Amino acid sequence: MAKLAHYSVGEQLQDIKLAPVTRLDLIQYAGASGDFNPIHTVDQEAEKAGLPGVIAHGMWTMGNLAKLFTPYYEEGFIEDYSVRFKEMVQLHERLTLKAQLTKKHSNKLYFDAAAVNQAQKEVIKGRIVFRLYERQEEVSCL
Numbered sequence: 001m002a003k004l005a006h007y008s009v010g011e012q013l014q015d016i017k018l019a020p021v022t023r024l025d026l027i028q029y030a031g032a033s034g035d036f037n038p039i040h041t042v043d044q045e046a047e048k049a050g051l052p053g054v055i056a057h058g059m060w061t062m063g064n065l066a067k068l069f070t071p072y073y074e075e076g077f078i079e080d081y082s083v084r085f086k087e088m089v090q091l092h093e094r095l096t097l098k099a100q101l102t103k104k105h106s107n108k109l110y111f112d113a114a115a116v117n118q119a120q121k122e123v124i125k126g127r128i129v130f131r132l133y134e135r136q137e138e139v140s141c142l
Helices: 023-033 043-048 058-072
Strands: 076-085 096-105 108-116 122-132
Touching: 023 058, 058 076, 058 096, 058 108, 058 122, 076 108
Parallel strands: none
Antiparallel strands: 076 122, 096 108, 108 122
């Protein structure tokens, strides 16, 4: 895999295809996040709220989008991350995570990122700024 620092503007990161969304994913996320709103875990409560069924937490989807950068954490870190939620994510949907480098400035890389469902609809769209670590000069001890 190429180093992130070697990417050129316009290049895309390797897409990540997630396993279908399960109720267990959402129950585990509810426990980890403390967001126990029943529209994310209980069909009847989601339907009472006018939804077609259980929907994923928006922050669950957002957190998954950051997985695109996991292979590059030795090179730097996500410095800034903003998203727009566009569609609800329902059980059994298959999401694909995507990112494209749009700008390089100094040690910052700017990406447009998105998660799309199996119908190719964007469910979340965002901007991620990845900061590369500053190079450290080697110090020779004589």
